Every structure is written in structure tokens, then in C-alpha cells.
Amino acid sequence: MTKTxxxxxxxxxxxxxxxxxxxxxxxxxxxxxxxxxxxxxxxxFHHSQATDRAxxxxxxxxxxxxxxxxxxxxxxxxxxxxxxxxKTLMYxxxxxxxxxxxxxxxxAEICGSVVDNTxxxxxxxxxIAVQDVGIPSCTLGEIKNRADRILFWGCxxxxxxxxxxxxxxxxxxxxxxxxxxxxxxxxxVDPRPTDTSKMADYYxxxxxxxxxxxxxxxxxxxxxxxxPDVVAGIPKERIYEGADMLKAGRFGIIFFGMGxxxxxxxxxxxxxxxxxxxxxxxxxxxxxxxxxxxxxxxxSGEVLGxxxxxxxxxxxxxxxxxxxPGDTTSNDLLMRGDVDSVFVIASDPGAHFPWxxxxxxxxxxxxxxxxxxxxxxxxxxxxxxxAFVGIEVGGxxxxxxxxxxxxxxxxxxxxxxxxxxxxxxxxxxxxxELKGVH
Amino acid sequence: MxxxxxxxxxxxxxxxxxxxxxxxxxxxxxxxxxxxxxxxSDFEKLGAWRNTNVRVTSAHGSVVVKAIDATQGPHPGLxxxxxxxxxxxxxxxxxxxxxxxxFKGTPVEVEPASNEPVLLGIELVQRYCRGDKK
Numbered sequence: 001m002t003k004t005x006x007x008x009x010x011x012x013x014x015x016x017x018x019x020x021x022x023x024x025x026x027x028x029x030x031x032x033x034x035x036x037x038x039x040x041x042x043x044x045f046h047h048s049q050a051t052d053r054a055x056x057x058x059x060x061x062x063x064x065x066x067x068x069x070x071x072x073x074x075x076x077x078x079x080x081x082x083x084x085x086x087k088t089l090m091y092x093x094x095x096x097x098x099x100x101x102x103x104x105x106x107x108a109e110i111c112g113s114v115v116d117n118t119x120x121x122x123x124x125x126x127x128i129a130v131q132d133v134g135i136p137s138c139t140l141g142e143i144k145n146r147a148d149r150i151l152f153w154g155c156x157x158x159x160x161x162x163x164x165x166x167x168x169x170x171x172x173x174x175x176x177x178x179x180x181x182x183x184x185x186x187x188x189v190d191p192r193p194t195d196t197s198k199m200a201d202y203y204x205x206x207x208x209x210x211x212x213x214x215x216x217x218x219x220x221x222x223x224x225x226x227x228p229d230v231v232a233g234i235p236k237e238r239i240y241e242g243a244d245m246l247k248a249g250r251f252g253i254i255f256f257g258m259g260x261x262x263x264x265x266x267x268x269x270x271x272x273x274x275x276x277x278x279x280x281x282x283x284x285x286x287x288x289x290x291x292x293x294x295x296x297x298x299x300s301g302e303v304l305g306x307x308x309x310x311x312x313x314x315x316x317x318x319x320x321x322x323x324x325p326g327d328t329t330s331n332d333l334l335m336r337g338d339v340d341s342v343f344v345i346a347s348d349p350g351a352h353f354p355w356x357x358x359x360x361x362x363x364x365x366x367x368x369x370x371x372x373x374x375x376x377x378x379x380x381x382x383x384x385x386x387a388f389v390g391i392e393v394g395g396x397x398x399x400x401x402x403x404x405x406x407x408x409x410x411x412x413x414x415x416x417x418x419x420x421x422x423x424x425x426x427x428x429x430x431x432x433e434l435k436g437v438h
Numbered sequence: 439m440x441x442x443x444x445x446x447x448x449x450x451x452x453x454x455x456x457x458x459x460x461x462x463x464x465x466x467x468x469x470x471x472x473x474x475x476x477x478x479s480d481f482e483k484l485g486a487w488r489n490t491n492v493r494v495t496s497a498h499g500s501v502v503v504k505a506i507d508a509t510q511g512p513h514p515g516l517x518x519x520x521x522x523x524x525x526x527x528x529x530x531x532x533x534x535x536x537x538x539x540x541f542k543g544t545p546v547e548v549e550p551a552s553n554e555p556v557l558l559g560i561e562l563v564q565r566y567c568r569g570d571k572k
Contacts, residue, residue: 012459040455047460064564124537156510160450191447192513208445208516209543258449262541266534293450313537329537351462351523351559354531354539355499355566358523362567373463375523375563 001026009407010041011095011390014292014400015140015164017041022410031391031411038162045391047372048411054373054385055414066383071418071426074367074384078343079430081365082111085341087317091330092347092369094118094294097395097407100420101303104345107428110437112317114339116330117300118293118347119312125261126290127301127311128325129270136277138253138287139401140167145174149249149284151187153273154211154259155291158195164291169255170199176250185245189214190259202242207233212265215272218243219279247283254288261290292400294347295390299398334360341365342380345420346389350375369420386420387413395421441549442483444476444517446496447542448525451509458522462559471522472556474503474548477514481507486550493551494519494528496544501527501562502554517546523562 008020022045023033034045047053057074058066082088090113093101108115119127143150150169157164165171170181177183181199188197191208206214210232217231221243227236246252254277260269273288280286292298301311308314310323313330326332330349333339334357342361350358351374358379366380377383387393392413398404413419418426432438457470474494476484484505486492492505494517503524510518519525521541530540557565 012455039452040459043456044459050461052461064568120537121539121541128536156449159452160455162452191516192508192510192518194510208447259542262538263543264534264540266536266538325537326533326535329533331531331539332533332535332537335531348458348462350563351458352521352526354526354529355523355563356531357539358526358563359567359569372461373560375462375560378463378560379563379567 002032003028005408005410008410009390009397009405010037011295011388011397011407012041012044013161013295014298015161015167016295016397016399016405017163017167018405024411029411040162048388048391053371054383055417057385058383060381071423074382075423075426075430077382078367078384078427079434081341081367082107082113082343082427082431083434085111085365087339088113088341088343089330089333089339090115090343090345091349092118092345093300094297094347095389096346096420097296097389097397098299098303099395100389100424101300102307103421103424103428105303105307107424107431108316110431110435112319113343114313114315114317114328114333115304116314116328117304117312118297119301120330121352122258122293122297123261123290124312124325124329125267126270128267129274132267133271133274135274136281136287137289137401139403140399143253144168144172144177146176146251147253148177148184149187149246149252150184151189151246151252151254152196153189153254153256155255155257156190156194156196157255157291158199160257160293161291165196165199185249187242202245204234204238204242209263211260211263211269212272214239215269215276219272219276222247222279222283246280249284252280252284252286254286255291256288257291289401296397298400298402299396299404302398302402331357339364343367344376344380345369348374348376350379369423384423385417386423387417389420393419439549440483440485441547442480444480444546444548445515446494446517446519446528446544446546448519448521448529449542451520454520454522465558467522467559468556471520471559472503472524473506473519475508475511475518476505476548477508477512477516479514480517481505484548484550490550490552491554491556492548493554494546494548496528496530496546498530498544499527502551502556504556505548517548523559527562527566
């Protein structure tokens with residue numbers, strides 16, 4: 001008889017869906033079926049069962065090929081790399097649990113490393129803006145039950161957070177939103193008409209890179225102040241109309257994504273979006289929330305925050321925590337050649353950093369800890385495959401609204417495989433020996 | 439051969455999400471991300487067939503991808519490459535002291551390159567790490 005495990009947490013995006021059902025074989029070793037997940041979550045659960053996945057560490061040889069080594073050899077290489085380096089970049093952390101992150105930070109403290117997470121190429125500019133002007137926010141549950149004005153700015157949940165709209169933002173019937181989609185006005189601002197904008201009541205096709213102007217125009221329109229005829233490709237009449245519609249709501253939320261964090265102006269776009277939220281609070285209740293990508297990038301920010309005081313780009317090389325985006329951030333460190341080794345865990349800079357940074361990683365002593373084969377694992381000197389967090393091992397993760405949720409283990413990892421936390425514990429132990437720390 | 443100038447943006451698609459979880463070493467990753475989505479009007483200016491390979495060049499690099507019709511459009515003047523090594527071969531890496539490379543809004547030139555192959559993701563990254571990137 002197969003067994004159905006309910007209330008499983010999906011370890012893919014920041015929506016952290018908690019209603020997945022996984023059917024496992026009668027011996028509890030194989031995933032047979034996955035229910036309620038989106039296409040991406042489904043693929044993640046199923047791919048964890050692939051027979052062609054790596055189950056032992058692999059060391060790069062002189063000709064560029066890889067040779068299998070033991071976990072002990074992998075621990076030794078990694079610990080030696082940390083101990084010998086003046087400044088290791090420890091990058092990633094977003095697809096693993098908070099427990100593993102905490103062990104990693106201990107290594108960073110002993111070795112004087114830089115800890116940076118994937119926010120650096122995602123919502124890093126959001127975090128800068130939050131430090132500038134604060135953030136009026138709420139939980140996804142409040143949005144489901146209360147929100148009647150939903151604004152998606154520079155984000156496309158239909159593709160990036162596929163169940164966000166059905167669980168929280170557009171369709172669910174909540175306590176004060178009993179008519180579901182009909183209780184809400186949905187607004188999308190994006191330079192492309194997207195699959196999300198098809199569901200919107202109002203769509204603004206902003207000129208690419210002109211988000212700052214349009215955000216400030218909305219702020220002016222709230223007060224019915226003068227506007228030029230067209231702002232960022234949008235006629236002023238539509239901006240006034242949109243502003244009045246937002247003001248007329250009872251509870252509103254601005255979700256925003258890479259469309260504003262990665263275009264020029266960057267953190268200043270988010271400053272303007274947060275200030276628009278603040279202005280809207282003079283008329284009604286309004287909130288703003290970043291659409292976090294990896295399922296535990298928020299957790300990495302939280303753990304770094306309570307351990308060192310900063311949410312990403314934490315440089316401990318001087319013996320105390322420093323934070324200076326543009327200086328202690330991964331791409332700047334790599335492009336300037338400011339680090340002498342790279343430790344990547346639970347992320348893939350090889351695929352998601354500009355190629356100039358990736359080339360620098362390949363030239364340095366480097367370790368990639370990842371269950372998958374990725375462009376990063378295929379350029380690093382050592383690839384350490386580990387168990388999938390949220391599938392083969394549990395652990396804590398933070399949803400995009402900063403709500404911590406314990407992920408669940410549903411099957412065992414292949415025999416003899418370590419988890420992120422176990423591997424880091426072994427490295428920490430060896431680093432302590434090498435550095436003479438007790 | 440005609441060349442067209444576009445403003446390039448990148449980002450996630452659900453096909454990209456499924457492909458990264460299904461294995462980045464597989465051809466499906468290339469099918470999902472080794473593409474550029476062009477508006478029909480830009481295809482007309484380029485004078486290329488749908489589904490032919492094109493070379494995308496910026497001040498920061500160059501890459502061959504397959505040109506397909508915009509799946510979420512119209513967006514004349516904008517090119518879209520899903521996030522991944524193909525897009526990251528040409529995006530503007532400057533962070534302007536924010537830590538964030540400028541992934542969206544890179545001016546690029548697109549020209550037909552029907553005889554050049556679109557590399558697999560890992561192949562592409564290994565090639566430019568070894569220094570033989572054009």
C-alpha cells in the first residue's frame with residue numbers, strides 16, 4: 001500500500017505552499033505522486049528521485065573532467081580551502097534550511113569570510129530601500145482575508161510564483177473577500193503584457209526602465225497634483241484613474257519583483273514604491289511586499305540579521321561584521337578580484353551571475369554544494385551533492401512574508417548521502433582543528 | 439544581413455523554472471532559456487524566419503540563441519531572454535555600487551546566425567570560463 005503524506009511544504013519559491021500531498025511507495029523510499037504542487041514544484045519533487053543524480057562528491061581533474069571522491073576527502077579539501085584563504089566568498093544559502101545557514105556562519109566567523117545570499121542578484125536592492133525608508137507590510141494570510149486592491153509591479157507570478165494568485169492574492173475567498181476575484185481589483189504594471197496582466201482589471205504598460213517616474217507620478221496623482229500628459233508611456237488620465245481606484249480600496253498590497261529591483265535606479269525604485277505605499281496609508285490601509293524567489297532566501301536574511309545585524313553581503317574578514325553593498329556584495333567582490341576562494345551552497349551563480357563573475361569563480365579554489373548538476377558545479381573544483389531540503393530532510397524556512405515554516409522530510413536520501421547541515425558540521429569541525437579553535 | 443537594435447530584458451518563465459528543477463545539464467534547459475523572444479514587428483525588421491538562430495551582441499558579450507515569437511506581448515523594441523547563462527552572456531554586469539548587476543535594460547544588437555549552434559547551458563559556461571568566448 002502506498003502512503004499519502006499531507007501538508008508537505010514545497011521547497012521551490014518564496015510562496016512556500018504548505019498543502020502539498022506526496023504519495024510514497026509502501027517501503028517509504030520512493031515518491032510515487034505529488035499533488036497540489038505547481039509545475040515547478042512537481043518537477044522538483046520528481047527530479048529528486050532521478051537515478052542519474054550525483055550521490056558522491058566529484059573533484060575536478062587537470063583535464064577538466066570530474067572524478068568521484070569520498071565525503072571525507074571533500075570535507076578535507078573544503079576545510080583546507082577555508083583555512084588557507086584570506087577571504088572566502090560564501091555565496092548562496094537560499095535553497096537550504098536555517099539550521100545549515102547557522103552552521104555556515106560559524107565557519108565564516110572563524111575564517112573571516114564574506115557571507116552573501118541570492119538576494120544580492122534578486123531583492124538586495126529591496127533590502128537597501130527597506131533600510132532607507134522602512135516597510136509597511138503584512139502577512140499573506142491578511143492579504144487573502146482582507147485585500148481588495150492587489151498591485152503587481154514588475155513581477156509575473158503566473159510564471160515565477162504560480163500558486164501565489166490562487167492561494168493568496170487574486171482568487172481565494174477570505175473572511176472579508178468572500179467573492180474571491182470579484183472582491184478585488186487587480187493592477188499589473190509591466191513593460192510586457194504578461195500572463196499575470198491577462199487577469200488584471202488595470203494594466204499599465206510602463207516603458208522599460210521608467211518605473212521610478214511612474215511611481216512618483218502615482219504619488220502626485222494621489223494628491224491630484226499636476227502631471228505631464230504622458231509619464232513613462234502612460235497617459236495622465238489613466239494614472240489619475242488608477243490612483244483614485246487604489247485610494248478607494250479598504251486594504252491594499254503592492255507586490256513587486258525583479259522588474260524594479262534589477263532595472264536602473266534599483267533601490268530608488270523601491271524607495272519610491274514604499275513611499276507610494278506610505279502615501280496611500282493617508283487614505284486607506286496599504287502594504288508592500290517583495291516577491292521573494294528562492295524558498296528560503298528570506299530565512300537567510302533573517303538568520304544573518306539576528307546573528308550579524310545585516311541581511312546579506314556580510315563581510316567578517318576584519319573580525320567583525322561589515323555590510324556595504326557595492327563593496328561586500330558577491331558580483332563586486334568577484335569582478336574586482338577581492339576574494340581568494342569561493343564556497344557556493346544551495347544556489348547557482350554559474351547560471352545566474354553575469355559571465356564575467358562566473359569566470360572569476362572558475363579561476364579560484366571553489367566548492368559547490370548542490371543536489372543537482374548545474375553550471376556552477378561544472379566549473380567549481382569540487383562538487384558536493386547533498387540531500388534535498390524539504391524532500392529528504394526537514395528544517396526551517398521563511399516564507400516571503402517572514403513567516404517561519406518547518407519543512408518536512410518525505411523520503412530518505414540515497415544511502416550514505418549527507419545533508420547540507422551534516423556536511424557543514426564536518427567542515428566546521430575540521431576548520432576548528434586546522435585553526436586551533438575550540 | 440540586417441541587424442536590429444533592441445532593449446534586452448531577462449527574467450523567469452515557468453518553462454525556465456521547470457527546466458532548472460528537471461536538470462540544467464539536459465537539452466530541455468536550452469529549449470527553455472537558450473531563446474530570445476521577439477515582437478513580430480522586430481522579426482519583420484530582422485528579416486529572419488521564426489525559430490532560426492540569431493546572434494545577440496551587447497557591449498558586454500555575445501551569444502547565439504534561437505529567436506521565437508513573443509509568448510507574452512506585444513513588446514516592440516524589447517527583446518526577452520529568460521534568466522540563465524545565455525542571458526548572462528550579454529547583460530550589463532555593472533552594479534553601480536548597489537551589488538545588483540543591471541540584468542534588465544541592456545542595449546543589444548540582434549543579427550541572423552542560422553549556421554551557428556545554440557550551446558547547452560553547461561557547455562556555454564565552461565566555454566567562456568576557459569577563455570574562448572567570442
